[in-house]
Structures are given as C-alpha cells and as structure tokens.
Amino acid sequence: MMGTYRDLQLLVKRTHDRVMQSCWIADVKARNGLPMRNSRRSGPRVKPCPDEWRPVIEDAMRKLGWM
Structure with missing residues (x-):
C-alpha cells in the first residue's frame, strides 16, 4: 500500500529533521x-523541489514503496 504525503513528511522529519513541502513531493513524483x-494547476510548478532535497x-x- 502506498503511503501518503504525510507519511513521507514524517519519515524525512525523523531522519533529516526537516519537513518536506508537499509541492516538492509532487514535483519529485x-x-x-x-x-x-x-x-x-496548469503551467510550470511555482515551487519545484530544490536539487539538494530531491535525493532525500x-x-x-x-522506503515507502512508491518507487
């Protein structure tokens, strides 16, 4: 079962002490x-994921089985 954006945010918060913005998660997806x-939404993303956080x-x- 695929987790939610909130599950991903909590996982990253535990491991990197940083909350990922949902728009960053959508961009990486x-x-x-x-x-x-x-x-x-139409057109380019307003807040794409910064390159430094994409691997995280x-x-x-x-880990959540999305990929």
Missing part, C-alpha cells in the same frame, strides 16, 4: 513518472 492525481525525497519514496 512528476519527475520520476509516478502517478499523479488530477489537478487544476526519492529515498523516502523507496
């Missing part, structure tokens, strides 16, 4: 071709 829910989020996604 999109970049990795993971399924996304429909959104009313991807690692948490692997």
Whole structure:
C-alpha cells in the first residue's frame, strides 16, 4: 500500500529533521513518472523541489514503496 504525503513528511522529519513541502513531493513524483492525481494547476510548478532535497525525497519514496 502506498503511503501518503504525510507519511513521507514524517519519515524525512525523523531522519533529516526537516519537513518536506508537499509541492516538492509532487514535483519529485512528476519527475520520476509516478502517478499523479488530477489537478487544476496548469503551467510550470511555482515551487519545484530544490536539487539538494530531491535525493532525500526519492529515498523516502523507496522506503515507502512508491518507487
């Protein structure tokens, strides 16, 4: 079963003492071709994930079975 964004945020908070923004998680999901829910958003992301946090989020996604 796939966890929620909140599950991922709590995992990263425990391991890196930093809360990941949901827009960063969505950006990493999109970049990795993971399924996304429909959104009313159009155009480029306003707050893409900073490069320094992308590997942290991807690692948490692997641990939660998203990737």
